[in-house]
Amino acid sequence: MIPVSDAAGAAPRPPRTLMVADALFRTGATRVVLSLLERWGPGCAQLAVLQAPEGASLLAPGPHVLVLHLAGAGQRMRASAVPSLVRLVRLARRHEVVLATSEIGPGVVLAWLAARLARRPFVVSVHADLEDALSEWVPAPARPLLRLVHRRADAAVCIDAGVVAPVLANGLPPQRLHVVRNGVDLAAVRAAAAAPALLPSPHQDDDGDAAGRRVPVVVATGRLAPQKGYDLLLRAHADVVRRVPHRLRVLNDGPERAALLALAEQLGVVESVSFEGAVDSPLPEVARADLFCLPSRHEGLPLALIEAVALGVPCLASESSAGVREVLDGGRSGELVPVGDVPALAAALEAHLRDPAPLAAKAAAGLRHVEQFDVGVMAEGWARALSSATTAGRTSGTRGPGGG
Template identity: 45%
Template sequence: MLLVEAHLEESGGVRVTHELARRLPGEGLPARLFVLQRTAPGQPVLVPDPSVEVVHGSSRPRQLRWALLPGLARLVREARRSDVVVSGSEIGYGFLAAWAAARLARRPFAVVVQSQLAQALHEWVPRRLHGVTRWVHARSDLALCVSAGLVPPVVAAGLPEARTAVVPVGVDVELVRAAALRPASGAVSAALASGPFVVAAGRLSEAKGFDVLLRAWAAARELSEAVRPLTLLLLGEGAEREHLEGLVHQLGLAGSVQLPGFSTDLQAALA
């Protein structure tokens, strides 16, 4: 199996793909991870486990317009060495390139759907690519949706429901327990030391609804004295940061909300 991601910038979706590449060989299914574009310095990057075989589409960070064609050529070669090509995302150049490589290599193509398709297109994909993204979905051999609610939008894009399957994301309980025992560091450690808190985590994007959470937090502080001593800790980074920071000040929450950014210490914070 060849699993494909556009990049290794930290996100829940990339982590799911990486975990598949790490665990499938132990189940008797050889898997490799193909990464179309190297991430520029300064961005939070997932560091693959040493056991994961990673193939890069380019030897160094390059703009997508320079990395896409050489990366696609190498992706086709890797696809020919595989029995099936699987895109770890339902959108983006990695998804489109994975489908093209699978077709050129005459291999089955599957996609892991981790977000509501229409919303993901609206938030992350240039309008000029909406049509081709839906067109490719309609011609996929299989869509693996992580929840039943993600099936209807894929079917609406034209894929027969018979070519969909619901496969929830699993939880490695022992791994979570081990992560919870590790002490937090940096800004998260400082935030945790400031007193009792409530944790929310995820990419700071419109789809996550952190604006709704902030308004609810403001209302809870108004209604309950028990909430007022608590701090709301939002762990994550994304395009909505500026908007959310503005909302914090607008709602008068400057002393009760912290946004320390992306952190790998989520389980320690939750513990």
Template identity: 40%
Template sequence: MAAPGPRVLVVEGALRDNGGLRVSADLARRWQDLGARVRFLVLEDVAPDGPMFTPSEELDLRWGSDRVRRFRSSAPRILVNTLRQVRRADVVVSGSEVGYGLLIGWLAARIARKPFVVLVQSSLPRAVAAWTPARLRPLLTQVHQRVDAAICVSPGLVADVREVGVAPERIHSVDVGIDVAGTVEKVARTGGPVRSASGRTRIVSAGRLADQKGFDVLLDAVARVVSAGGDVELVLVGAGELDADLRARADLLGIADRVDFAGHVDDLQNRLAGADLFVLSSRYEGNGSLVLLEALAHGTPVIATDCPTGPRYVLRDGEIGDLVPVEDPAALADAVLAFLADPGPLRRKASGGPARAWDFDQGAAAVASARVLADLVR
């Protein structure tokens, strides 16, 4: 009889539906399939400012606090409950490189003398600046320097982790991605691709409506395309703090009738599969954006900003899709207009998208990261 796998505790702050949380939850489920005994600890049972993520029922979900109140008043209870869960684990994993989940998970792991791992899903300097109050940034850096292992979801993130001061032998890189087969099969199961009913060339983009995603630049580019005579429409999937600002910008640019702010949807894969063009306009990413990989899996033509730290790597220096400079609406508009004038070249690039997506299939990433955890336990 095989020995039981390591007891892994994955720590997250709250169930805010975002790419990072989906990655950590999916890896946790796959580690469980590989024999690990996994618990998924969420610090706060609060309604997030946006869609809530629902982990797989296969995961053993626990709460740091099931009382909805301000974090400051809940922190002692959360720390006690986290420490209780950490003592039962062999290794502790923070699903994010920032946030209270990282800080409390690290503190509890140190008290209990358990190995602590951080899953780095975004550029450390940018993530810290965007999501961490200034008073906590020095503390966060000290925690990063003291992790037992940092698992980067893309090779492009390794340099950032080294610069923080993590020893090279503690840094690992895996190509975290998507369930390619499941992504493609979902479209067939749920009615097929969703295509434009207007006859216009449909551009789809998706992500949290936040500064990182560069949707303001995308709107500016679409306005330039329309002004140049391009018959396009934009479907913007996602929710976030910039929703009102982006709607106002579209109205100011005179393209409100060309932009569908779809919000959070259940049929994203159908929309990606039915799009004429997918655009990634981000200022920075972690592994090149999961939705970029999903678009590639469907064979959808792609234009992406050459932002740190992943689209160039994912698109093989422009072999699988077109790359444009960051923060450059004119260059993005020119790329879209070139596609409208002759879609053939980009569609030929897109024909290699499904095979490229398989290079990032999540199964391989789960095996590689599980090996890191097992080595720490041994």
């Protein structure tokens, strides 16, 4: 049976953990890592970051989070890979376990090599369907190597049961797999949402249409990438906005920005859509929105959706993962539509804009349901999973500190 971590017993401390990330991209995976470091406090873990890409939207760690940048800003991975690996091996020997903070990217391979050279257990974090992530983000020639690393990991920690099957199908033994659900600091989320909004209104007449009526606002916060399905949302918006005026605000950045701007122009919705770029604190904007939308093609357990439910905001999401279904309680805490179905997305959007009461009632019900997605439970689960992997690694012959 796959162990699923919970909050039973005393709060555990993790083994000394070296976390390895490609970059501090503005993603849910990065937010999970930073939350764990803040929750565990100094001395438990260190984060090594391989790159700081120029022009990329990155998250800033908190003042008490220990981060070591292994390459200079804008330095290419081809030039920094070998020196970074050497430093990672030295760092790994000072820790008990090495954790790759994502299921894809060069950081997975370098973390695995460093762990093996330092004779430390290697753990990989899985935030999304492995096959979907490989297909979307990894060039075909590199996929066999990543699949090999996943098979040979001492443990994998999946952020939801819905992303387990591809990891097992890839060949990882079931006894090496742990499930630790994502969580957020619900009190901090609600406090941050109560702060004044940092963004101006998307248009000068944001408070009303030509007849003086308030125009509803739909907000989305996912990274601008194919996975997140913004092209689908734009097409649904274009269909509905001609019958029911509303505005769409996109509070993030990413590689698809130029293509999405071009699509908005092609669809004739430039005046009703605003791409705000990366926003340091999107929660006040989410809290005052009439609808939060997550139109993704595939997901894990999205933190942004948890936050929107925690704020009591009506939510509309594609049924893109078991994690999405869990957060929306199978449709009892928000509206679910089929993945990739623009007509269904448009119909649900229009239904809410015409009569917000049904989805508002679901949002009210979600306030109790979301309490189970707590950052404390997540941090304890991760500590147990890493401790288990460290113990298993020692038993199987991987040396602990001082043995490398």
